[in-house]
Amino acid sequence: MSPYEVYGALGSPYSMKVRAAMRAKRLVHTWTGMTAEDRLAILPNVRAPVIPVIRRPDGSWTNDSTPFLLSIEDEGVSLLPTDPVARFACLLLEDMADEWFMKAMFHYRWAYAADAEWCANWLMFDTLPNTGRTGVEDAAATIRERQTGRMALVGCTPETAPLIEASWKRACRLLEAMATGKTRFLFGDRISLADLGFYGQLKVMSVDPTPMAWLRQDTPYLYRWLDHADDASGIEGEWLDALSAPVQALLGLAGDTYLPFLGANEHAIGSGEETFSLEIENGRYAQGVFKYQLKCLAALRSEWSALSAPERDRLATWIGPNASLLSAKI
Known part of the structure; x- marks a missing residue:
């Protein structure tokens, strides 16, 4: 084959x-x-x-x-826990990593001059081999201008910067607690889809100057954990029987930030608006609407509806009041 x-x-x-x-x-x-x-x-x-x-x-x-x-979940080693509660938690956290946690990746990459120069040069070095230093850096100037011009579209502005950084650091500290806890990954001693979602964002941030410095100083074991997640092909282990404290806290973060973010985006699209804003993480967040994130919310609602009432109640205990957004209909 x-x-x-x-x-x-x-x-x-x-x-x-x-x-x-x-x-x-x-x-x-x-x-x-x-x-x-x-x-x-x-x-x-x-x-x-x-x-x-x-x-x-x-x-x-x-x-x-x-x-x-x-x-391809049924091919090779499974990335989703078998317990329904853990499985939903895994899917929600992976989605949050992809759609909310990534705001910090984009923010740090293009908001700081040193990071923007470094990252643009690095990206063009990979894209244009054998071009020479001058060719790489000339092309990098173009992509740097283009990407910085897109920041407001995805909600990365000077006004939202403190909120985005605070939310990212909050998540990283919870992931540090996982990395220094009793298991190697979020849901046990085997890697999950949620681990990989966070890993993908953090892997590129681990070489971008500003987030790299913070990670090494404030969450050094999470920084090192990235190398373990990069290739877990030989790591054997079992899923936990119950959600760990870091996972429970990350679900709370999702309830505080990610689900309201998805809900506000949905409401704005339904009202025919082009932008939306909401109060989260002690600040005001605003961006343009994204239809793709309607699909994300619909997928989470489908998974939520498949759970039993007691399973939903358990998850809602950790997610908080905004778990109600998972039961709403588009």
């Missing part, structure tokens, strides 16, 4: 997530860090020009990391 082919970039959190997942699942695959030339050949195979792009053994193509990994 042909291997899975993963085409991505070292600076892409979702590429890192998928590469680490394929390793953890022990599935035969190849990895290609795409150059500009590779992109011309690979991106036309998918509808949206975003990475990573995956070619399945049957020849079909896809590039949405979460649906892809869920579609």
Whole structure:
């Protein structure tokens, strides 16, 4: 059988997530860090020009990391806990990592001058091999200008910066508690989809100057944990019988921030608005609406509805009052 082919970039959190997942699942695959030339050949195979792009053994193509990994959950090593409560917690935390935690990745990468210069140069070095230093840095200036111009679209502004940083640091401290706790990963001694969601964002942040310095100073064992998550192909272990304290606290964070964020986005789209705002993390957050995040909320609601009433009640204890958003209908 042909291997899975993963085409991505070292600076892409979702590429890192998928590469680490394929390793953890022990599935035969190849990895290609795409150059500009590779992109011309690979991106036309998918509808949206975003990475990573995956070619399945049957020849079909896809590039949405979460649906892809869920579609191959039965292949290789499982990434979802078997207990329904833990499974839902895993899915919610992975979704939060992809859609909310990533705000910090984008913010830190382009809000600080040193980070923006470093990251743009690094990204272009990977994309334009054999171009020479001048060619790389000239191209980097263009992408730096483009990305900084997109910041407000995704909610990364000077006004939201303190809120985004505070929420990210809150999550990182909880992940540090996991890394220094009784198990190697969030749901036991085996890696989960949620671990990989956080890993993907943190992996690229671990080399970006400003977040790297904070991680090494304030959450040094989480920083080191990233190397364990990067290749968990040989790590054996079992799922926990109950949710750990860090997972319970992360669910509380999701209830405080991520679910209200999804709810506000849904309400704005339903009202025909182009932007939305809400009060979270002791600040006011605002951005443009995203239809993709309606799909995220719908998927979570579908999983929520499949749980028994006692299971939902247990989760709501940790998520808090905003668990009610999971029962609402679009």
